[in-house]
Amino acid sequence: MNEIDATNQDPSENSNTRVFLFVFLMLCVLTGLSFWVANSYLMENKVVGWAAMMLVSVAKALLVILFFMHLWWERAWKYVLTIPALFMGVLLVLLLVPDVGYRYMTYSKERRENAPQPAVREPVVGKSAVPTLD
Amino acid sequence: MNSKANPSEVTGTTEGGGGEGSHGHIKLKYQPAVPVPKGKLAVWLFLSTEIMFFTALIGTYIVLRFGAPEGSWPTPADVRVLEWLGAVNTFVLICSSVTIVFGMEAAKQDRPAKAKKWLIGTFVLGCVFLGIKAYEYNSKFEHGIHPGAPRSLLYDRADLNYLSAVKSNLDAEILSIEKEKTALVSESAAAHDHGGGLEDLILIRAGLVQWTQKTVGETESPMMRELALESLAHQINPRGSNPRVDAYLASEIADVKNRIAELMGQQEIIDEDVREMQNRVNALSEELKLEPDDSRKSDIESKLAAATEESRKAATKATEVVDLLKPLTDRVNAFEQFSGIHDGLNEHFHLKLPMVIPSGNTWANTYFLMTGFHALHVLGGLVAFLVLLMFRLDRTRAGLMENVGLYWHFVDIVWIFLFPLLYLF
Numbered sequence: 066m067n068e069i070d071a072t073n074q075d076p077s078e079n080s081n082t083r084v085f086l087f088v089f090l091m092l093c094v095l096t097g098l099s100f101w102v103a104n105s106y107l108m109e110n111k112v113v114g115w116a117a118m119m120l121v122s123v124a125k126a127l128l129v130i131l132f133f134m135h136l137w138w139e140r141a142w143k144y145v146l147t148i149p150a151l152f153m154g155v156l157l158v159l160l161l162v163p164d165v166g167y168r169y170m171t172y173s174k175e176r177r178e179n180a181p182q183p184a185v186r187e188p189v190v191g192k193s194a195v196p197t198l199d
Numbered sequence: 200m201n202s203k204a205n206p207s208e209v210t211g212t213t214e215g216g217g218g219e220g221s222h223g224h225i226k227l228k229y230q231p232a233v234p235v236p237k238g239k240l241a242v243w244l245f246l247s248t249e250i251m252f253f254t255a256l257i258g259t260y261i262v263l264r265f266g267a268p269e270g271s272w273p274t275p276a277d278v279r280v281l282e283w284l285g286a287v288n289t290f291v292l293i294c295s296s297v298t299i300v301f302g303m304e305a306a307k308q309d310r311p312a313k314a315k316k317w318l319i320g321t322f323v324l325g326c327v328f329l330g331i332k333a334y335e336y337n338s339k340f341e342h343g344i345h346p347g348a349p350r351s352l353l354y355d356r357a358d359l360n361y362l363s364a365v366k367s368n369l370d371a372e373i374l375s376i377e378k379e380k381t382a383l384v385s386e387s388a389a390a391h392d393h394g395g396g397l398e399d400l401i402l403i404r405a406g407l408v409q410w411t412q413k414t415v416g417e418t419e420s421p422m423m424r425e426l427a428l429e430s431l432a433h434q435i436n437p438r439g440s441n442p443r444v445d446a447y448l449a450s451e452i453a454d455v456k457n458r459i460a461e462l463m464g465q466q467e468i469i470d471e472d473v474r475e476m477q478n479r480v481n482a483l484s485e486e487l488k489l490e491p492d493d494s495r496k497s498d499i500e501s502k503l504a505a506a507t508e509e510s511r512k513a514a515t516k517a518t519e520v521v522d523l524l525k526p527l528t529d530r531v532n533a534f535e536q537f538s539g540i541h542d543g544l545n546e547h548f549h550l551k552l553p554m555v556i557p558s559g560n561t562w563a564n565t566y567f568l569m570t571g572f573h574a575l576h577v578l579g580g581l582v583a584f585l586v587l588l589m590f591r592l593d594r595t596r597a598g599l600m601e602n603v604g605l606y607w608h609f610v611d612i613v614w615i616f617l618f619p620l621l622y623l624f
Contacts, residue, residue: 081304089297096289096618103282103623118619126612133300134608135601142233150247157254161262168266179355180271 088132095125242602246609249576253613256572260565260620271557275622277438278562279342281335285622288331289614295324296611299604306597314592314600321607322584325577332574336567343551344559346567352551353559357428362411364553365431369404372550373397399536399548406533407431410526432555436543452534459527466520473517476510566621573613580607 099121102114131137136147172180233240264272275282302317339345343352352368354361376397414427430444430451483503490496540547545554556562583603590596 082301085297085300085304089293092293093290096286096293099619099623100282100286103619115624118623122616122619125615129296129608129612129615133296133611134605140234142235145233146243146247150250153247154250154254157251158258158261161258164262165265168262169268 084132088128092125092128095121095128236598238598238602239605242605246605249609249613253569253572253616256565256569257616257620260569263561263565264620264624267558267561273556273559273562274438277556278344278559278566279339280622282622284331284335285618288328289618291324291328291331292611292614295321295328296608298324299607302592303597303600303604306592306600307594309594311592311596315588318584318588318592318600322581322588325581325584329574329577329581332570339563342545343554344563346563346571347560351560351563352553353563354432354553354555355557355560357425357432357555359415359428361432361553361555362408362415362428365435366404366408366412368552369400369408373400373404376400400550402529402533402536403544403548405526406529406531407434407537410530410533413526429555434537434540434544435552436545436554436556437541438556448534452531455527455530455534459524459531462520462524462527466517466524469513469517469520473510473513476506476513479506480510569617569621573610573617576610576613580610583607 099118102117102121130147136143235243298317298320302314302321305311305313305317343350345351354364380397408431411427411431415424418424418427426443426447429441430447433441433444480503483499483506487496487499487503490499537544544550545552580603583606587600587603590599592600
């Protein structure tokens with residue numbers, strides 16, 4: 066068989082268990098943290114709040130990738146896979162920023178006609194349309 | 200098998216015996232690009248395609264969500280999203296990631312029984328995740344939030360389209376209850392499914408929906424039209440306090456009550472007129488009967504004709520006033536009945552009338568799309584677990600276990616990103 070056996074595990078498997086449990090604890094903490102951020106003062110400036118929550122998510126994903134998916138113990142080949150994946154995950158989304166801006170600033174005719182109306186306007190004080198006899 | 204294959208290890212020896220005219224067979228050593236088993240490499244490549252897949256969906260959501268102007272995206276309360284439930288789901292998936300890692304370690308240590316137990320634990324946690332997801336989906340469906348037409352009851356703005364949808368929905372509802380009533384011929388049938396009975400629905404229809412139709416049809420000011428429709432939407436499904444609508448409703452009711460008082464005053468006068476006319480007609484016809492003289496008769500007959508005519512006119516006027524009064528009194532009744540309800544008619548009477556939630560449909564689309572595909576991936580993972588459970592999970596199967604674990608961790612990572620994007624933003 067020409068299979069290459071990637072048996073480059075950490076020799077002492079017991080310590081792995083502790084690592085995993087620690088990572089699990091960190092993941093729970095981070096989840097609670099993102100929940101807290103969502104309900105805290107950081108949300109007053111929405112962009113700061115969102116950036117904080119995304120950072121927390123990235124940290125959690127990193128923990129899962131490095132430890133649960135065992136990439137921490139792998140060799141250089143991990144970069145062959147992870148860097149393109151990173152590009153696809155991050156750059157593709159960042160490339161959409163101009164689209165977000167365009168959609169925020171510009172309404173097509175059809176969208177304008179059917180759009181929901183969030184703007185607050187002055188209350189109108191006056192007669193209501195009650196029918197009259199004459 | 201060493202894992203440090205050297206590219207320089209190209210052995211260039213000939214086969215066994217000497218020169219039989221055979222050229223030197225160069226024995227090349229297989230040099231994989233990445234020193235991992237083929238299965239593992241395949242799973243990693245598959246995961247990169249999955250990244251592209253979910254990036255597309257999440258990217259769409261990002262453009263739609265952040266491209267929506269301030270205030271026009273539904274809040275979590277609007278669309279019945281419970282953030283804490285999402286956090287629980289995140290926790291469940293994280294636990295399942297941990298259990299499968301331990302399962303893989305057990306398989307590597309050649310302890311198949313332990314590995315199986317961990318795998319079963321992962322499977323159970325995955326089922327718990329899907330169960331919570333099903334509960335969430337159900338609570339959304341209950342409130343009329345569906346991925347799209349035809350079941351979706353979400354409208355972006357209160358306009359004439361919305362009004363006709365509310366009207367047809369309410370008509371269908373009332374019709375079905377009435378059919379039930381006639382079918383079962385029992386009082387209880389009317390209120391079995393609905394918090395309110397038939398009378399409430401009829402009052403809603405007459406005092407709210409038909410009144411709004413009337414207002415919209417008769418007013419000339421587009422602002423008034425908008426306010427009327429908005430107030431209808433607000434009463435069906437209030438999205439927080441709306442002082443504009445409150446002010447409009449207050450002034451409208453005051454006007455209606457004034458108008459009713461006026462009309463009732465006029466009605467009294469007209470009723471008196473009617474009675475008077477009727478008396479005159481009666482008197483004249485009496486006279487006619489008793490009058491023997493023909494020439495005088497024709498005179499009286501003409502007077503009688505005129506009087507009958509006037510009496511008829513007065514009667515028509517009376518019915519006109521009654522017709523004018525009916526929608527006004529319906530409106531006042533509806534207002535008095537429903538003004539104390541703060542959570543909206545849909546909630547209070549367990550109705551499913553169309554609701555106005557700005558960008559609600561877009562939200563529902565993206566939400567169900569992303570969580571739906573994610574749930575399908577979770578389901579696929581569960582199927583993989585079931586298949587895996589049929590094997591003996593010893594050292595030889597550690598690679599297989601690792602690959603399935605990689606897939607499951609990826610599913611977990613996708614949820615780690617979905618959770619804040621959908622629940623917390």
